[in-house]
Amino acid sequence: MNSKQFKVVVVEDERLIAKNIKRNIERANEAFTVVAIAHDGEEALRYIEALLPDVVVTDIRMPGIDGIELIGILSEQYPSVRKVIISGHDDFPYVKSAIQNGAANYLLKPVNHEELKETLGKIEREYDMEKGEAFSKYRPDKKDPEDIAGLVKDYIFKNYEKPIDLSTIADELGFSPSYLTKLFTKYVGVSPNRFLKQHRMTIARQLLSDPSYPIKTVAEMVGIPDPFYFSKSFKQIWEMTPSQFRSGKKEE
Incomplete structure (x- = not known):
């Protein structure tokens, strides 16, 4: 299924x-x-x-x-x-x-x-059908490193709203977490975990611009059900909490 x-x-x-x-x-x-x-x-x-x-x-x-x-x-x-x-x-x-x-x-x-x-x-x-073709194209014995990095990015873009992490991505694509981290960091410049967090927080920033979405709802929409962890992650990327972003006030 x-x-x-x-x-x-x-x-x-x-x-x-x-x-x-x-x-x-x-x-x-x-x-x-x-x-x-x-x-x-x-x-x-x-x-x-x-x-x-x-x-x-x-x-x-x-x-x-x-x-x-x-x-x-x-x-x-x-x-x-x-x-x-x-x-x-x-x-x-x-x-x-x-x-x-x-x-x-x-x-x-x-x-x-x-x-x-x-x-x-x-x-x-x-x-x-497309998924099958993609995995056929990127079989382990015929992979180009840049293609693998692109596959990781595509997986993140399509699944960031789920509670995924590096282990999830590695299992889905058939590689070890350490190999993916090394390869992805080389070709993208940041680790897969960092890229995932940056993408989630970019989407979260866009969603927070709409006041009709409660902060807890935005957190869930970007795959982070824990509001505390969401706030911490948002501050790591944007140097302010979600509440501060909404109020337009950056912490001194």
């Missing part, structure tokens, strides 16, 4: 419909979790930059940046993100454009449970 958990951002300007889509996604496949709901394209891009989701499910017709334009931006700036269009019957002329811009699939409103389940399953299978 695939242990990968997929982060989803839903983009829908009708709030009740958006909540219903969220509920349906999480019922259709427990591997998919909606981490944010955006009500227009601009808000969606802010969430996507901060949360780096695996999947974006978007309506076509929205104020400002519509679904077609949003998918085009994602294809250019976030090519690994899977894109799913939700459309009304009158939107079929747009569907071809959506597919051309890289949409993984499209669903008609109201969303059919079985179609949604199949779409999510398709995304899951594609991920498994």
